[in-house]
Amino acid sequence: MRRGERFQACLIRAAFFFLIPGLIPAAGAADYVGSNVCRTCHSDIYSTFYRNPHFKSVASGKEKPENTGCEGCHGPGSEHVAAGGGRDTIPMAFSAAPPGKILDTCLRCHAQTISRANIRRSVHTGNDVVCTNCHSVHHSQTPKFLLQKKQVDLCYTCHATVRAQFSMPFKHRVNEGFMQCTDCHNPHGTYPPTWRTADRPRMVDQAQANEEPCLKCHIDKRGPFVFEHPAVRFEGCETCHNPHGSVNARLLKRPVVFTMCLECHSGLGTFGPLGGIPRTDTLHNLADPRYQNCTTCHVRIHGSNSNIYFFR
């Protein structure tokens, strides 16, 4: 701040200190003073506050004082004004508030969206990662969701191994800005993923009916098909793919397909018309490289309408 600006700020504060207290209720139970009073000192914030989505409450003119402007979030400001400022006199100073209180304060208004229905039981909340860990109301870099940083940078702050996965040669284009983490995940918590057995993965958002989010974009894999590859439905796409990134082509878990197929297709288990997961038949001479390229013949490996062996 330049010297002139600093002098102006001192003048304003001095005027505020001596004049405003006479206009507001006496100290005791804190009372609401209105955003215009806050503006006197916090002009740097208020001058651009009309760009903030929270300005709606001020523009409305119909909201109750406890839901309007600065005091809608920070609480009644009379004591703060009477004290001439100071963080300790702000009823709700987010920088000093415990995580639970921050969550309660924000959810007073922001609980209304179904995407936040599970926020109280989310893994983030359980680890004290609450609203202000990701969002910044006054110093946001993204005007739409008021994020502290670009979304991917924000998530990488904690999820370092995920950053490594998205740096691999084969990856979904998150670093490139084509996708966002929230295309597949809901950071506010989700319902259990019953496409598996509800324990893992967590924080993964669902497509239409508890389907994996992969199917939001990979529309040709959704089906229904007459002949489904059951692994897709039992265990999900991650049975064969690493969704974030992989050192293997097509985000596969193995560099070569046939070893991955054989880990299941070795006649194992008891389920299925043949009493287990079908084993390759005697024609498949695995010493011959042509039989080591399973998907050359089993082209429709995600599901087929016309062939039970996914040939076409």
Added chain:
Amino acid sequence: MHLRPSTAGACLLIACIAYAQPPVAPANESTEPNRGDNTAGYNILQSFELGYRWDTVGGDDGMYRSTVNYTNGVRLLSGSLAVQSRDGHGHWFDQILLNTQGLGNDPYQSANLRVEKNRLYRYDLLWRSDEYYNPGLTISYGEHFMDTARHLQDHDLTLFPQSNLRFFLGYSRDSQSGPALSTVQLFDGSGDEFPVFANIRRQQNEYRLGAEVNFFGIRLNVLHGWEDFKEDTVNFLNSAEPGNNPNDLTTLTSLRRNEPYHGTSPYWRAALFREGQKYWAMNGRFTYVAGQRGFVQDENSFGTDRIGASTLRQVVTYGNADRPAVTGNLTFSIFPASNVTFTNTTSYYNIRMVGDSFYEQFTNGSPITPIYSFNFFGIQTIANVSDVQVRFKPWFSVHGGYNYADRRIGANESAKTGAPPFAPGRIEQTNRLNAGAAGFRLKPANPLTISVDAQIGRASRPIYPVADKDYQVLSGRIEYRRGPFRLTGLARSDYNTNSNSLTTYAAHSRQYAVDGSWTPKDWFSIDAGWGKIHLNTLGGIAYFIAPSQSVLGTESYYVSNIHSGTLAARFTIARRADISLGYSHIQDLGDGRATALAGPPGVTSPLTPPGFVAAQTFPLRFLSPQGRVSIRIAQRVRWNAGYQYYGYREDFSILQNYRAHTGYSSLSWSF
């Protein structure tokens, strides 16, 4: 060990020539803070970055396009527009926000628009376009290839967004089109494989209509949607092909396959939630989807069969597939004290896949007996998850949970010559999971946070060897955050053992990461991270080798040992020039063997075919240094230039290696 000053200096230098986030463009640096122009009650802020991007690639261009894909040309690298009402009472709108990226033929383009009028409406648009180039690589003899464009758009309109009664309208479209190469296997099970071309055309349209009402503090959200999918990809081959197997007489002279596939999935979703109560909260979500598809496949192929006889074959297949799915989730949260949270979620999932198809084949004009197929496949899961969290002190909390899931799976596969009905042949299996979780969170000092989580699960009769059976997960995380300095370390071990009648499958993955950032001054920041992702799996496999010799009891042992490092530094010089330097390095060390066929050190592989041995590891290296400079040449104008190198190298093969130099130069302007 003491680092010599020169070594320490080199380390610092390496750290400083680093930047973690590829790609290098668009620039992250913004122009000077801009207050915009005020007109007609609105404030208008605009900025854009226009530049030229270039690349030179040596080595496998297909692999470069698959993993990076930036090409030459003029681009609107980024753009933004913000029009905001200064009093919140605009005539038609109060806010317009528009952000774009990569317009003008970048492979990853997007536009994000929001138009909003307080209390009346909110409209969101997300448009994305992706050039999806997928070369054959190591899959399917390199004969599966795609060069498609995918366009996605999502429109969402909310009416009365701040009222107790809200309405939602939405439309989404996802289309994919472009040439592709695939394969077909002809003319019988012992025949040969041939490449075929395809012209991919897929499109999905989704329409949504919903409402949300708030009554007595309970919100009810209802959404009805219609998802429509159609695909009419044509596969063809117009010239003679000898096939992949040179010892086989099977040849293909021509092929044409039309396979229109069309269906609708109407769905309902109802959600009920209650929040803001002191002692309890609840929410529920219920969905029903009626997925239906109909298809016809008409294939004509001409060539010679495996004894060299001329063969003209026509295949006609048609049928339907249905997949109704019902799901329900109901969650209750109880807060008996301010420091105790108990949550219980019950989930129900029922999905049935029912399909029938009719297959008819004519070979040289002679029909074979038609085959009717019926396939049923159903999953019903009931799961209950309970979590409790107790915060004993502001600096110490513990949590625990229990998860029970009962999954019943049924299937009925029938194929017969002759008309239905099919013989009953339903098989069933039940798969149960019991899993417990516990953990604690400790904050012994203000800047330090430690959290530890553990989960252990036991599943009975999982269908797949690779599925979770006897598993345990242990993870820990420590974070130190003080002022401009942050250091995070995490470790996670995931162990799964899955025994079955034939053999044992075991997977063990370990992840370790250290990540830190330091911003001592507003003109200097540095980030660094290192991670290790180690996976080894051991799976029993069975297969045949010539002549029809069964091999049982052998094991497939796969090791992936990935190290990753990212470094980033940013400087601002004299408030005029920003310099960003970065480095990203990914390396899979594999299992440490020297050559592809040597086998891992100290292990005598029981796998006899060389292909098996070679497939057990795939060491490679992918690195990308980058640098960018951004110079303010006027108050609202910056000149940016950047360079990024990509190097991809596989240790046991050179066919897919490449190195690429990419760069750009641009002007950023805000007004």
